[in-house]
Amino acid sequence: MKREGGVKAGHTSRLFIVKAQDHSLVLPHTQRLFVQTAKKMAATLGSYTIPLVGVSIFIATLTYITYKLLSSYLHKWFEMKPIPQLEGTYPLVGNALQFKTNSGDFFRQIEDFTREFFDAPLFKLWVGPLPFVVLFHAETVETVLTNPVHMDKAYSYNFLHPWLGTGLLTSTGLKWRQRRKMLTPTFHFSILTDFLEVMNEQAEILVEKLEKQAGKGPFNCFNHVTLCALDIICETAMGKKIYAQSNSDSEYVKSVYKMSDIISRRQRTPWFWPDFVYNYFGEGREHNKTLKILHSFTYSVITERSENISNTEPDSDSDQGPKKRRAFLDMLLKTTDENGNKMSNQDIQEEVDTFMFRGHDTTAASMNWALHLLGSHPEAHSKVQQELQEVFGTSDRSINMEDLKKLRYLECVVKEALRLYPSVPFFARSLCEDCHINGFKVPKGANAIIVTYALHRDPRYFPEPEEFRPERFLPENSVGRPPYAYIPFSAGLRNCIGQRFALMEEKVVLASILRNFNVEACQKREDLRPVGELILRPEKGIWIKLEKRTPQA
Numbered sequence: 001m002k003r004e005g006g007v008k009a010g011h012t013s014r015l016f017i018v019k020a021q022d023h024s025l026v027l028p029h030t031q032r033l034f035v036q037t038a039k040k041m042a043a044t045l046g047s048y049t050i051p052l053v054g055v056s057i058f059i060a061t062l063t064y065i066t067y068k069l070l071s072s073y074l075h076k077w078f079e080m081k082p083i084p085q086l087e088g089t090y091p092l093v094g095n096a097l098q099f100k101t102n103s104g105d106f107f108r109q110i111e112d113f114t115r116e117f118f119d120a121p122l123f124k125l126w127v128g129p130l131p132f133v134v135l136f137h138a139e140t141v142e143t144v145l146t147n148p149v150h151m152d153k154a155y156s157y158n159f160l161h162p163w164l165g166t167g168l169l170t171s172t173g174l175k176w177r178q179r180r181k182m183l184t185p186t187f188h189f190s191i192l193t194d195f196l197e198v199m200n201e202q203a204e205i206l207v208e209k210l211e212k213q214a215g216k217g218p219f220n221c222f223n224h225v226t227l228c229a230l231d232i233i234c235e236t237a238m239g240k241k242i243y244a245q246s247n248s249d250s251e252y253v254k255s256v257y258k259m260s261d262i263i264s265r266r267q268r269t270p271w272f273w274p275d276f277v278y279n280y281f282g283e284g285r286e287h288n289k290t291l292k293i294l295h296s297f298t299y300s301v302i303t304e305r306s307e308n309i310s311n312t313e314p315d316s317d318s319d320q321g322p323k324k325r326r327a328f329l330d331m332l333l334k335t336t337d338e339n340g341n342k343m344s345n346q347d348i349q350e351e352v353d354t355f356m357f358r359g360h361d362t363t364a365a366s367m368n369w370a371l372h373l374l375g376s377h378p379e380a381h382s383k384v385q386q387e388l389q390e391v392f393g394t395s396d397r398s399i400n401m402e403d404l405k406k407l408r409y410l411e412c413v414v415k416e417a418l419r420l421y422p423s424v425p426f427f428a429r430s431l432c433e434d435c436h437i438n439g440f441k442v443p444k445g446a447n448a449i450i451v452t453y454a455l456h457r458d459p460r461y462f463p464e465p466e467e468f469r470p471e472r473f474l475p476e477n478s479v480g481r482p483p484y485a486y487i488p489f490s491a492g493l494r495n496c497i498g499q500r501f502a503l504m505e506e507k508v509v510l511a512s513i514l515r516n517f518n519v520e521a522c523q524k525r526e527d528l529r530p531v532g533e534l535i536l537r538p539e540k541g542i543w544i545k546l547e548k549r550t551p552q553a
Contacts, residue, residue, distance in 0.1 A: 072445065073129050079443045080131055084123040086113065094126025096270050104539050106268060107425065107532030114454035121438035128270040130155060132428070132447045133437065136454035138461070142484040143437050144429060144448050145492035151176065154428030154447040156267045162291055163259055167350030168497060169358060178337060180497065183351065186331045187497055192504060193401055194326055195236045199505050200398040202231045203512035205245050210517065214548045218522040220541035222368050223248065225509070229364035230256070232505060237355040238301045239327030255293040260361065262287050264533035298352050302345055305329050328355055355498070361535045362423035363502045367509055368542045370417035372528070373468050374514070375521030375544050380470055381514075384410050385549075388515050396515075399508050407507055412470035414506050418488035420468065425453040425532040427490065452487060453536070461485040466525075518547040 077091070086095050100106045114136050117123040121140050122133050132154075135141050144150050152172045160170050168179050206228040213219045227244040230253060234242045244253050262283050266272050272282040279285070305327075332348045343351075374381045387409045428449045435442050442448070457465040461481050462472060471477060489496035496502070513519070522543040529539035 076131050076443050076446060079441060080124055080133075080446065083133065083440050083442070084117060084120045086123070086125055089126055094128055094130075096126075096128050099127075099268060101268070103264060103268070103533050104529055104531040107530060110426070110451060110532065111453070114451055122440065128273075130270075130447060132449050133440075133442050134449050134451060135437070136451040137458065138455065138482040138485040140437050141450050141455060141487070141491075142482070143435065144431070144450070145484065145487075145490070145494075147435070148493060149432045150429050150435070150448070151494060152430040152432055154430050154449075156428060159263050159266050159273075162287070163263070163294060164354050164357060165346065165350035167347075167354040169354045176494075179347075179351075182335050182337060182343070183332075183497060186328055186335070187501060189500075191326065191331070192501055195501065196399070196401065196504070196508065197325070198235045199232055199508040200512075202228050202235070202245070203509045205231070206509065207512055207516050209245060210513065210546060211548070214517060214546040218543045218545050221371060221544050222364075222538070222541040225367050225371070226360070226364035227253070228509060229360040229367070229505070233356055233359035233363075235327070236501075237328045237352060237359060238298070239305060239325070239329055240301050251293055252297045255290050256356070256360075259287075259290045259294060260357075260534050262290065294353065295349070298349055298356070299345075302329065302333075302348055302352060306333055306345070328352070358496075359498060359501070363505050365421070365423045365535050365537055366414065366418055366502070367506050368538070369421040369536075370414055370506070370510055371513070371519055371544060372521050372523065372538075372542045373417050373420070374413065375519040376525075377468050380413060380468065381519065383470075384413060384514055385518075388511060392515060399511055403511075404504060404507050407511060408474075409470065410507055410511060411503070412473040414503060414510070415473040415486075415488075416468060416470040419456045419462065419472070419486060420466075421530065421536055422452040422456060422488045423535050424488075424490075425530070425536040426451045450487075453530075453532070456486060456488075458485060514549075516549055518549050520545040520547070 086098070088098055089095055098109075100109055113123070113125070113134065117134075121137060122135050124131055124133050126132070135144065153170055157170050164170055166172075166175060168176070168183060171179060206224060209224055210221070213221075224245075227248055230244045231242065234240055234244070242250060242252060244250055247253075266278065266282070266287075269282075272278045275284075278287075329348070329352055332343060332351060334342075336342050374384065387407060391403055391406050426449055428447050431442055431444060431446050431448055433444050456462065459465050462485075484491055487495075489499040489502070522545060523538075527540070528542075531537050531539050
């Protein structure tokens with residue numbers, strides 16, 4: 001057998017590997033070692049090929065994303081430079097370090113900012129790298145809310161998605177339009193009339209609880225009224241009694257409040273916006289634990305209700321018994337789109353969770369603020385009771401729809417309470433195209449915050465805005481007022497679908513309380529310290545005194 005000669009310089013390791021695979025070769029000891037070394041080097045290089053490519057792709061992608069984000073940020077920074085801004089605004093950090101961590105202090109900061117910039121049509125602030133223009137004048141608010149392009153909710157609403165999914169409150173685009181069209185019939189006047197029975201029943205339970213407090217001095221009524229509102233929305237939305245007024249220790253009741261607080265805190269702390277940071281260093285575990293309780297409850301109710309509907313006739317209007325009380329959930333289970341497709345259980349759960357969240361906290365807060373204001377203004381209190389006397393006399397009968405139409409002054413009281421203390425003190429939209437607001441260009445991708453609390457205090461449309469004057473909302477006094485000067489239920493295409501339901505509930509509960517009691521407030525305005533979280537609450541509740549009332553003959 002002919003022996004291979006020496007290896008020439010410059011030959012690659014592959015040559016050695018190929019030749020070494022020829023079993024007829026007989027190599028000297030040193031040559032064999034060299035070949036083995038070459039084989040190991042080739043194997044090592046081959047094993048690193050995929051990781052090296054992956055790292056290169058990752059670095060390139062990260063560089064590209066960073067470049068795009070930085071370009072977008074710098075574009076917005078320079079485009080928005082002419083807009084007035086807070087002092088101490090720094091690149092990338094923005095104003096985030098200036099914000100108070102306590103929710104009450106933070107809300108008072110927002111109040112101070114709107115007063116400071118009252119003469120400007122708008123101002124801007126940066127939450128980390130995200131720009132926000134702050135709007136609180138009717139003409140600037142109208143520019144955004146009337147434009148169908150600006151339908152998307154701002155980035156901070158993403159933190160509601162784990163709880164509410166993309167239901168009516170948080171969805172956008174085609175899904176929102178389809179869902180709104182499907183759900184609008186569930187708020188028809190005839191259906192709301194059916195819910196009146198639930199409202200009367202729960203208001204009666206509330207009155208029985210309040211009787212135990214009458215004549216005993218000051219007490220905090222906030223929780224009493226809130227639990228009544230929660231019982232109403234549970235029965236009307238899901239067709240299930242949870243007896244919150246009888247069992248304030250309910251796990252579901254506690255979880256609703258806990259989740260609201262958790263989300264609100266996260267919205268104010270941009271360093272907890274990334275999920276991995278929130279889950280490892282923030283309240284991620286507590287959030288997920290609370291979320292499981294909320295979803296388990298609504299999921300079990302939906303499943304139970306769905307099975308009952310599928311096992312019964314579509315519409316039980318038979319003569320075999322009283323008509324079954326309808327709930328939103330029952331109607332959602334039967335609702336179909338234009339193609340005849342029913343909503344999935346996940347779709348239904350999104351809407352039920354949304355109704356539960358938006359349907360009790362907002363109305364409860366409004367009713368509590370109204371009780372404080374009536375208890376602080378004896379003249380308005382007397383006018384309401386005089387109106388109740390004219391409608392009901394000495395009767396203790398339940399309230400019907402005709403009665404509600406006659407309670408015009410009480411409705412003015414509710415509207416004025418919502419002006420001074422709107423349940424949603426601010427909300428935000430993402431601007432989906434470049435727009436001009438009162439001469440200032442605001443680029444696509446910026447966010448607009450509408451501060452309802454400040455908007456409702458514009459002295460051009462509400463003279464002496466801090467004064468409680470229900471007469472402002474009498475028809476003759478509302479003539480000429482711009483429609484976007486007063487928006488307690490938002491406005492435009494995305495206005496609140498349940499505003500008639502809310503006004504009806506507030507009038508029923510407040511009328512029931514005032515038919516039975518005289519109310520006296522035990523706090524001054526400065527003691528209330530509103531806290532602007534997801535809804536506007538008083539920091540230390542609403543303290544009142546009740547005196548049992550005997551209707552005049």
